[in-house]
Amino acid sequence: MHSCHYGTSGVSHDSHGNTARLAKEHGDTVLARICGSIAADEKWHENAYVKMVEKLLEIDPSYAMLGIADMMRKKIAMPAYLMYDGQDPNLFGNFAAVTQRVGVYTAGDYTDILDFLVGQWKLEKLEGLNSRVTYPLELTKSPGTWIGRNRDIK
Numbered sequence: 001m002h003s004c005h006y007g008t009s010g011v012s013h014d015s016h017g018n019t020a021r022l023a024k025e026h027g028d029t030v031l032a033r034i035c036g037s038i039a040a041d042e043k044w045h046e047n048a049y050v051k052m053v054e055k056l057l058e059i060d061p062s063y064a065m066l067g068i069a070d071m072m073r074k075k076i077a078m079p080a081y082l083m084y085d086g087q088d089p090n091l092f093g094n095f096a097a098v099t100q101r102v103g104v105y106t107a108g109d110y111t112d113i114l115d116f117l118v119g120q121w122k123l124e125k126l127e128g129l130n131s132r133v134t135y136p137l138e139l140t141k142s143p144g145t146w147i148g149r150n151r152d153i154k
Contacts, residue, residue, distance in 0.1 A: 009049055010113040013042035015105040022102065050120055057121055062130040068123065069133075072114065 020035035056064040081092045088094065099105045118124065 009042045009045035011105060013039050013046055014109050015099065016042060018104045022104065053121060061126050061128060062133050065126060065129060065133045
């Protein structure tokens with residue numbers, strides 16, 4: 001199970017929506033419309049992935065929980081981390097710092113996605129899990145806490 005697909009769609013939805021908002025605030029209505037369309041498409045993907053995982057949790061909650069825990073431990077990695085311009089070995093790090101600073105995508109957004117998943121999938125209330133799931137279930141208790149929620153990072 002690759003529940004991280006939900007995460008990347010949620011991230012893409014949030015970041016494109018935030019970029020659309022910023023573009024509109026700065027007078028670029030064309031970019032705002034483009035990013036808004038992408039955000040809407042990513043929202044559709046997000047909803048589809050959430051429903052798929054919900055069904056997996058219904059069919060085999062232990063196995064589904066192991067997949068979710070794997071995603072939470074690895075965090076959500078966006079394809080942009082592979083960016084390379086042939087010059088800057090820290091291109092993605094610089095890009096990520098700018099997106100965090102201007103509010104396109106922040107650490108708070110990331111923890112909000114994980115908190116949403118835990119609540120949507122009712123992970124804290126799962127029953128009938130096998131013994132392999134005891135530790136992963138602990139990861140769901142408060143994702144914002146174990147990730148280190150800090151909305152003031154700029």
